[in-house]
Amino acid sequence: MRSHPVLIARKLLLLSNLVQGALSDDGIHRSQREHLSKVMAHAMDTATRLVTSNDELTASVEGVECIMIEAITQNYAGNLHRAWLTVRRAVAVAQMLGLHRGNAKRASIKVVDPKTRESLDPDQLCCRIVEMDRYLSLTLGLPQSSLQTVGLSAEVIAKCHPLDRIARLQCVIGDRILARKVGEPRDDTEKRVREIDDLFKEVTELMPSDWWLIRDFDNKDGGDPDPMHEVVRNMYQLSHFYLVIRLHLPYVLRSSGDDRCEESKATAVHAAREIMSRYIAFRKWKRGPYYCRGVDCLAFVALMVLCLAHIDSQNQSMIRHKALFDHSRPSDRALMERTVKVLGERSDDALATKLSSIIQYLLDAEAASANGTGYNTSASETDDGMATEFDGQFMDAEKAVLQLHLPYFGTISLQRRLASDIPLAEEMLSTQVADQTQSSLTEWDNRWSFLDSSNDAGALDDWTLQSINEGLFGGLLGGLGDVDFDPGLPVDI
Structure with missing residues (x-):
């Protein structure tokens, strides 16, 4: 009996994804690395060219799985814009199959292999698609898809395991941040921020306090012997603090003197420090170019936020937290410099090297501002x-x-x-x-x-760099309502 093409493609894509992970091992010899890179590229190209780009072959649960593996691999490679486009194809197929209708329609969902139905959980699969779509949309400053699922309803979330509840609540939070409208009334904006802050508190209470500590991935502190458990926890912590930044980002460069503004600014800065601390610990353990690539982008955003906040504090003599910035600057500066160094050490990673060089310019400006x-x-x-x-x-x-x-x-x-x-008017x-x-x-x-934006299109790699930047600065500038001034990530970050 001949295997269906989508089943063969799934094996090829899994092979490509696993080889990509192996390439993150620093101990691989150069000749082996070159060979594995060719295997990875050939397996990916064959599966995507012959199967996942064919709508007739992907109209099944296995087809959705193939497209999502492709998206994860693109994400790890740093091709975030391509990953976003790929996830959109998965969203279209999932909606066509009716995955968003939940487990009640499980028996009518099309599968290629009967064994797939035995382990099929439409709610879980749909939540993973939504999770990655919202992570990429937030990171790139692009709109989220229209895919909804009953798996994100309050009733279903309440019955989930705590870690799964965190993942799903982060999806809900991401949706509400992305749904923010430029120019909405101030009261609506403040209400939205309060409601999302309440969700953040609900997330933090799902796990004991020591779950939120930064752990040693080499297990020197006697923690879980399986480092993958620590990786999963670290990814959810990073996504949590990244969402906190995105919620409060528009307040970072505002100087209204309003209590809400100052609290949001302090919250965003705190979240930035938390992200960089975890990023440094994680990259000390695993430096490979294809391992959880999204964390580099999160660290970049966190570093930009903290650096800009320090520059801004020097230009606001009346800022309420200026004294706190002055006292925290030595440790913050060390944290930022260490993050840049970690990014810069990844000489085989063009995107990380680029991000570190850009940040170095801003750090020089911050040093001058402090003087x-x-x-x-x-x-x-x-x-x-x-x-x-x-x-x-x-x-x-x-x-x-x-x-x-x-x-x-x-x-x-x-x-x-x-x-x-x-005076500024006389400056040249x-x-x-x-x-x-x-x-x-x-x-x-x-x-x-x-x-x-102009109508220029450009290459996909340029799109990714542009979109990360648009997501960051768009958030810094984006709608705070009619006031005097203009606010789940997946495990596979």
Whole structure:
């Protein structure tokens, strides 16, 4: 009896995924690494080219599984935009099969192999799809899918195992953050933030307090002998704190003096520290380029938030938490520098290396800010073709102007100024950047002006870098309502 193509494809995709994991082992010899890379690429290409891209062959539970394995592999490779596109195909097939209707329709869901039905849990499978879709949508600043499932209802979640409840509640939280509307009334915004904060408290109470500690992955503290249990826990902790950042991100660069704003700012900064601490511990244990790649992006966002918060605190003499920032700066600075070093040490990982170099520029600006230097910001659509990917550089020997190039958006410039310097209206930009920035020069309190995306498409890798950046800065700028100022991740991060 001949096997169905989708069953063969599932084996090939699992092989590719397992080989990808093996390539994260530092002990593999170079010649073996090259051979395994070819095996991984060939298995993936064969399965995707002949099966998962064929809608007629994937219209089954096994087909959905194949597409999701492909998405996970793309995610681990750092191709987050491709992973997002792949998950959307899984969403379409899942909806067509009726997976979102839950276990009540289990008997009518199409399978290729009868054995699949024996272990099929539509609620669980659908939740995993939603989980990854919302993680990628939040990370990339893209809209989530319309896929809903009864598995995320309060009644079903209440009956789940605590760890599964955490995963599903994170899906619910992600949905509510993504559903936030720009320009909604202030009362609605504050109500939404309070409700989501209550969900965060519910999540933290599901596990004992020591579950939230940062554990030694080498098991030197006598913990669980299986490091994979620690990996799973670490991933859920990282996703928890990342969601906290995304909820409170729009308040990070606001200076309203409002209690809600100051509390959110402090909460986002605390979550950023928690993410970086866990990231450093995790990457010390496993440095491989294909192992839980999403954590690099989460660490990047956390580092950006903490660094920008410190720069901003130096420009707000009346900020309520300025003293706390001053006292925490030495340890925060060490934490940020260590995170950049960990990213930079991954020389075989182009994305991690790129992210670390960009952050280093911002760290230099933060150091100058701590020594009494202020920064004015400006933005321009002109990039002269330079911004094909996320990049940054100082524009003069004195490091007075920092330019961050954002793909398909343009350029954001931070111009150094002394706090006691001449009024902003009389300041002059350097000749090198004047044509790009002077027409849109704004005061610091209008901070981080952003530009509309152009119609440029570009390569998928560029899309990923662009979208990570859009998700971060879009959150920093995004809708706080009609006020004086403009707020589950899967285990397979």
